């Protein structure tokens with residue numbers, strides 16, 4: 417991992433390969449841009465092609481972009497974790513992250529994501545499988561807890577003890593979903609108790625927020641989700657590098673890439689799902705009412 421990284425967070429439904437390609441091309445100031453989660457299935461071998469397609473073929477084929485793309489997996493106690501780890505290793509994926517934060521009912525019912533915060537022993541076994549079959553950089557992204565924070569200290573020790581190279585903390589419990597403010601004191605707590613690097617995540621919207629999180633928690637780097645969608649130029653701003661933070665430039669490139677691959681209604685649906693993060697007021701409602709891509713373009 418590079419020093420003092422600014423990392424674009426995994427966002428299911430948003431950070432698909434096309435979205436990430438545009439971020440990586442237009443905003444090289446992001447140190448890393450995570451894939452969203454790949455669910456490791458309970459049976460059968462995971463084909464290489466599925467993993468490559470999840471990362472995005474053109475990203476995978478470009479060593480520099482591949483190096484900037486941590487690959488997130490979602491595993492439950494019945495997943496083929498060891499076998500998937502082997503394939504990730506064969507594919508020379510440089511960084512794999514385990515999702516221990518997803519709050520979705522469906523994911524938790526299948527004993528994945530944040531559910532693992534409530535079952536430290538199961539997390540330990542999954543991490544053991546991954547670590548023993550994958551030798552690249554291995555990280556874990558956790559919440560502060562499932563219903564409460566009672567397992568937090570035990571979980572972070574397991575992450576370190578099972579050989580993960582770094583930890584990201586999104587300090588909300590699963591019950592809090594994405595509501596209210598995240599409690600950064602958990603990031604500071606992890607930083608004090610562990611020797612591996614700790615990445616802080618939650619509610620960063622400005623360069624000042626980045627500085628404040630580092631100052632208050634001592635974290636080794638930051639991860640930004642919704643604030644990055646709202647302002648893809650945030651990493652450049654933080655580094656004092658001149659780059660556009662105009663969302664229309666981002667969206668125009670994104671539309672160009674999308675319309676080559678997808679039907680108009682698919683493109684519009686994708687655009688509308690990120691419009692919520694990007695705009696307010698009159699502009700937002702105009703964009704959300706677009707019936708065609710050309711409407712959307714003209715309202716931009």
Ligand SMILES: Cc1cc2nc3c(=O)[nH]c(=O)nc-3n(C[C@H](O)[C@H](O)[C@H](O)COP(=O)(O)O)c2cc1C
Pocket residue numbers: 425426427428429430451452453488515516517518557586594617618619620639640641642643
């Ligand atoms: C729409 C959406 C999708 C998300 N998908 C993922 C995901 O696939 N994997 C993951 O670890 N976290 C996921 N998260 C959580 C974010 O990565 C991040 O931890 C959270 O949004 C807090 O950071 P932020 O305040 O900077 O957005 C998602 C969050 C949102 C809002």
